[in-house]
Amino acid sequence: MNPNIASLYQIANKPERLIIGLMSGTSLDGLDIALCKCIGSGLNIQLSILAFETLPYANDFKADVKTIFSKKTIDLEKLCLLNAYIGVLHAQMINSCIAKWGYENSQIDAIASHGQTIYHAPKSLHGLANYGNGTLQIGDGDHLAVTTGIITLSDFRQKHIAAGGEGAPLALYGDYLLFSKAGEDRIMLNIGGISNATFLPGNLNPDNIVSTDIGPGNTMMDAYIQAHFEGNYFDADAIIAKLGSVNKPLLQALENHPFFTTSFPKTTGPELFNLHFLYAAMQRAKITNLSHEDIMATLNCFTANAIVAAIQQLTAPDQPISIFVSGGGMHNPLLLQNIQTQLPQITIRTTEAIGINPDAKEAVLFALLANESLCGGNTFYGKNTPSVSMGKISFPR
Numbered sequence: 443m444n445p446n447i448a449s450l451y452q453i454a455n456k457p458e459r460l461i462i463g464l465m466s467g468t469s470l471d472g473l474d475i476a477l478c479k480c481i482g483s484g485l486n487i488q489l490s491i492l493a494f495e496t497l498p499y500a501n502d503f504k505a506d507v508k509t510i511f512s513k514k515t516i517d518l519e520k521l522c523l524l525n526a527y528i529g530v531l532h533a534q535m536i537n538s539c540i541a542k543w544g545y546e547n548s549q550i551d552a553i554a555s556h557g558q559t560i561y562h563a564p565k566s567l568h569g570l571a572n573y574g575n576g577t578l579q580i581g582d583g584d585h586l587a588v589t590t591g592i593i594t595l596s597d598f599r600q601k602h603i604a605a606g607g608e609g610a611p612l613a614l615y616g617d618y619l620l621f622s623k624a625g626e627d628r629i630m631l632n633i634g635g636i637s638n639a640t641f642l643p644g645n646l647n648p649d650n651i652v653s654t655d656i657g658p659g660n661t662m663m664d665a666y667i668q669a670h671f672e673g674n675y676f677d678a679d680a681i682i683a684k685l686g687s688v689n690k691p692l693l694q695a696l697e698n699h700p701f702f703t704t705s706f707p708k709t710t711g712p713e714l715f716n717l718h719f720l721y722a723a724m725q726r727a728k729i730t731n732l733s734h735e736d737i738m739a740t741l742n743c744f745t746a747n748a749i750v751a752a753i754q755q756l757t758a759p760d761q762p763i764s765i766f767v768s769g770g771g772m773h774n775p776l777l778l779q780n781i782q783t784q785l786p787q788i789t790i791r792t793t794e795a796i797g798i799n800p801d802a803k804e805a806v807l808f809a810l811l812a813n814e815s816l817c818g819g820n821t822f823y824g825k826n827t828p829s830v831s832m833g834k835i836s837f838p839r
């Protein structure tokens with residue numbers, strides 16, 4: 443037997459595994475690295491985070507990725523080079539974290555690598571009759587495996603598409619395994635570049651799970667700040683948005699898009715929610731002169747309204763519901779306030795309240811997906827989503 447296969451077999455048979463989950467989202471702020479201990483699998487999983495770090499990306503690297511990120515026309519050579527480069531960069535970041543945390547690479551059973559999303563093209567976005575859903579994440583798993591010496595699972599989204607999904611949100615799987623609770627309807631809300639939500643029914647019937655993208659999270663606010671406030675990457679603590687007021691005609695123009703009336707589940711990305719989307723809405727609303735502060739206040743409100751509308755769509759009026767938020771947007775105080783004031787009856791907590799660091803949650807979810815591919819695979823996630831094992835396996839040798 444090839445020793446790689448023997449080692450994979452041995453890892454899959456262990457009662458517990460150490461898996462490093464990686465997430466680098468559409469905000470391009472850095473790489474989230476979560477070292478997870480996974481005992482068992484499926485609905486019996488016991489997962490604990492042993493260490494977590496977000497390693498920020500250098501500005502030059504961000505600028506490089508941005509040249510090929512969510513654009514229809516790009517430099518193919520750059521795409522080809524970054525595919526390998528990101529694999530090696532992520533591997534080096536992992537190596538430094540493992541050493542810092544006081545572990546040896548040989549103690550880690552597997553890496554679960556999301557990669558860097560470069561383009562997300564669900565059919566609802568491209569509209570081309572001859573093509574289905576598409577998505578592309580780069581940072582090749584072989585480079586991670588060779589540079590770390592650790593078996594790596596990567597490129598999780600293709601299997602989801604192959605089995606009939608849009609390649610996202612994959613949060614559903616981990617949300618269901620980790621956070622479902624009998625007798626309590628829950629919504630897991632993640633506010634990253636794009637916001638998404640998973641409704642977890644208290645009756646535990648997987649057919650009642652709904653997981654969907656909602657619309658922009660931080661992406662439009664971030665893009666506006668980056669374009670107009672040199673040296674700033676996001677509206678830290680909503681300082682700028684708090685100085686402005688919401689422009690109603692612009693808000694209405696932003697909200698008047700078919701994405702918001704398309705039924706769940708649906709997915710999206712910065713390919714749609716970007717500055718062109720904003721400028722087109724400004725044109726339709728005949729707005730030529732609005733302060734940066736008012737635009738930021740309006741984008742903040744637009745983001746919050748989309749989230750509130752999705753929560754209202756996922757629940758019946760007066761239905762008791764627990765909401766657990768994660769992702770960078772939860773650190774935006776105005777965004778949270780704009781959401782909470784429209785949902786006064788609901789207590790919104792972070793996932794910390796149920797044992798998972800909200801900044802680490804997405805990286806943890808990928809560790810879980812890898813754990814399922816290694817030693818689970820028997821869970822049924824309901825009729826609305828593919829129940830498949832995801833991730834391609836790369837060997838170090």
Ligand SMILES: Nc1ncnc2c1ncn2[C@@H]1O[C@H](COP(=O)(O)OP(=O)(O)OP(=O)(O)O)[C@@H](O)[C@H]1O
Pocket residue numbers: 465466467468469470471632633634635636660664675676677678679680768769770771773774775804
């Ligand atoms: N103090 C803060 N005030 C306002 N916004 C913040 C703050 N801290 C973080 N953010 C927002 O969070 C973003 C980063 O969020 P996150 O790391 O969840 O994104 P991501 O991983 O790229 O998301 P996704 O994968 O879901 O697209 C920042 O770009 C910023 O918009």
Ligand SMILES: CC(=O)N[C@H]1[C@@H]2OC[C@@H](O2)[C@@H](O)[C@@H]1O[C@H](C)C(=O)O
Pocket residue numbers: 467468559561562577609610611612613614634635636637638655709710711804
């Ligand atoms: C294609 C892609 O990278 N999508 C991301 C993005 O960031 C948030 C939202 O859009 C979500 O659909 C997804 O990530 C999370 C982890 C998911 O699949 O659940």
